[in-house]
Amino acid sequence: MDMSSVVSFIVFLALVLMVASSGAVFKPGAWYKSLDKPGWTPPNWVFPVVWSALYVMIAVTGWRVYETAGLVALPFAAYAVQLCLNAAWSGIFFGMKRPGLAFVDVLALWIAVAMNALLFYPIDAAAGLLLLPYLLWVTTAACLNFAVWRRNPGALTAAAQHG
Numbered sequence: 001m002d003m004s005s006v007v008s009f010i011v012f013l014a015l016v017l018m019v020a021s022s023g024a025v026f027k028p029g030a031w032y033k034s035l036d037k038p039g040w041t042p043p044n045w046v047f048p049v050v051w052s053a054l055y056v057m058i059a060v061t062g063w064r065v066y067e068t069a070g071l072v073a074l075p076f077a078a079y080a081v082q083l084c085l086n087a088a089w090s091g092i093f094f095g096m097k098r099p100g101l102a103f104v105d106v107l108a109l110w111i112a113v114a115m116n117a118l119l120f121y122p123i124d125a126a127a128g129l130l131l132l133p134y135l136l137w138v139t140t141a142a143c144l145n146f147a148v149w150r151r152n153p154g155a156l157t158a159a160a161q162h163g
Contacts (some may be wrong), residue, residue: 009063016059019087023051026090031097036151041144054134058083061120061127068124075119082112089141099149106142113138 028044042050062079065072085108093102113135121128 005067008066009059012059012063012066013056015062015083016055019083020051020055022087022090023048026094028094032094035148038144038147038151042140050137054137057130058134061116061124061130064124064127064130065120068127072123075116075123078112078116078119082109082116085109085112093145099145099152103142103145103149106138106145110135110138110142 062076065075065079069075085105089102089105089109092098092105113131117128117131117135119128120131
């Protein structure tokens with residue numbers, strides 16, 4: 001691997017780490033702990049472990065496609081959209097305490113990740129396939145988001161009124 005490849009990988013990793021920082025800024029906290037969650041909710045320690053692996057994979061996918069084809073407009077537009085929607089979710093759900101709006105965001109994220117995988121696959125099959133675990137986790141997150149939203153209408157109204 002030459003120096004320009006190393007630099008481009010570092011750039012993709014830094015970009016994805018900026019997205020990941022949203023989860024560090026907007027943490028679950030006492031509000032989330034107090035909510036009624038379904039029995040299939042993963043333990044809290046699972047989330048940072050899974051997201052750490054996924055963020056590395058997301059960086060690798062962008063880097064692989066960039067190294068193969070450069071900044072191809074449509075595939076990287078999908079990449080940018082899914083990163084923005086990903087970054088927004090924690091702020092909407094945990095920061096604003098708006099699970100309904102977060103559910104809309106996570107649905108859009110699911111579509112963006114699926115599109116991103118489909119657009120990356122013809123350029124670099126491994127990159128397209130590396131986005132599938134991310135899509136599976138976003139599916140799980142969407143189901144959990146929906147379940148929490150539906151199970152806690154009173155708590156969510158009170159959170160919105162108290163800020």
